[in-house]
Structure formats: C-alpha cells, structure tokens
Amino acid sequence: MTHKRFVLTFPPELTSEPITYKLIKDFDIMVNILNADISPGKIGHLVLEMSAPGKVLKSGIEYIKGQNVECVPLEKKIFYQADNCIHCGSCTAVCFSGALTMSRATNEMVFNPEKCVVCELCLKACPLRLFSIDIE
Ligand code: SF4
Ligand code: SF4
Structure with a gap:
C-alpha cells in the first residue's frame, strides 16, 4: 500500500x-x-x-x-535522527499510521517511512525533538 x-x-x-x-x-x-x-x-x-x-x-x-x-x-518527508533515539516510545503513541512502532524483539522503536503520512504529530511527541520535516 x-x-x-x-x-x-x-x-x-x-x-x-x-x-x-x-x-x-x-x-x-x-x-x-x-x-x-x-x-x-x-x-x-x-x-x-x-x-x-x-x-x-x-x-x-x-x-x-x-x-x-x-x-x-506534496513532497514532504519526515527526517528522523535515529542515532540519538532513546527508544522511550512516546512517538509511537501518536503515530496512527503505524510508521512508528516498538519492536517486541529488541524493545526499540522502529521507523517505517513507507507507512508515514507526514501528519507531523511525532514532531512534538518526541521529547528529544528527533523528527523534522524534510521538504524536497
Ligand atoms: S509524521 Fe505522522 S505518520 Fe509519519 S511518523 Fe510521524 S506520527 Fe507517524
Ligand atoms: S519519542 Fe523520540 S526518543 Fe522516544 S522513541 Fe520516539 S524518536 Fe525515540
């Protein structure tokens, strides 16, 4: 999809x-x-x-x-600074598209850009502000 x-x-x-x-x-x-x-x-x-x-x-x-x-x-994408993520999971609570999930195997947050609908809710949800908008 x-x-x-x-x-x-x-x-x-x-x-x-x-x-x-x-x-x-x-x-x-x-x-x-x-x-x-x-x-x-x-x-x-x-x-x-x-x-x-x-x-x-x-x-x-x-x-x-x-x-x-x-x-x-509309060419907007979410940019995510994966290296700084502390895997707190706050962003997964707002991501209704399923682009941000917690892996049960590793207990780490996983970002799947294919599912992202650029709703921008994760920008404010991340306490470390690791998400930003990338306009092509
Ligand atoms: S922009 Fe929206 S859909 Fe994309 S990762 Fe953030 S919360 Fe999920
Ligand atoms: S809210 Fe930020 S620090 Fe927490 S899991 Fe998401 S990206 Fe990582």
Whole structure:
C-alpha cells in the first residue's frame, strides 16, 4: 500500500466534478481530504492523501489528469535522527499510521517511512525533538 499526498488544482468549470467520489468508487482508492478551498466559478484547490497499491494509485492520478485537473505531489518527508533515539516510545503513541512502532524483539522503536503520512504529530511527541520535516 502506498500513501501519498497531492495538491489538486481545479479550473473554475470543473469545481463541481465528483472526482474524489470516483477515485473511491471506481478505483478503490482510500482518499483523505486534508484541505479544501473550492467555490463555484473559481479555481479550486484540494489537498488529498491517497492510499492504494502503487499501480492503482497511478491509474487514479492518470484519471485526475485526464479530467484536466492539475495533480502535483506534496513532497514532504519526515527526517528522523535515529542515532540519538532513546527508544522511550512516546512517538509511537501518536503515530496512527503505524510508521512508528516498538519492536517486541529488541524493545526499540522502529521507523517505517513507507507507512508515514507526514501528519507531523511525532514532531512534538518526541521529547528529544528527533523528527523534522524534510521538504524536497
Ligand atoms: S509524521 Fe505522522 S505518520 Fe509519519 S511518523 Fe510521524 S506520527 Fe507517524
Ligand atoms: S519519542 Fe523520540 S526518543 Fe522516544 S522513541 Fe520516539 S524518536 Fe525515540
């Protein structure tokens, strides 16, 4: 499963198109709307997080672009200073995506960037401030 964030820009004549509905219904893509600024007759912006297997996600993006809607990936990543981690586990309590977990085998915190949805909750949760945003 791939999780990615995108900024969609709708031309004024397309702001009422049910694009997110179709992504969910026709492509079986999980869609989480993070921000929306859409008004009839104006250029609209939507920040979405889409979750689906890679090929499905690609098809969904092609569909969006085929509707003349601009679809630009939001390239933010979480940077983690692993060497300084004391494995207290505080960050795992806020990470709903499962990107931060405690290993039962080693009792150490494990970061899986593939699962990270860049919600940024771990930035404040870590007492040592080991997480930061990396904007590409
Ligand atoms: S940004 Fe959010 S999803 Fe990513 S590791 Fe931190 S808490 Fe987990
Ligand atoms: S909160 Fe910070 S120190 Fe604690 S496990 Fe997470 S990254 Fe490591």
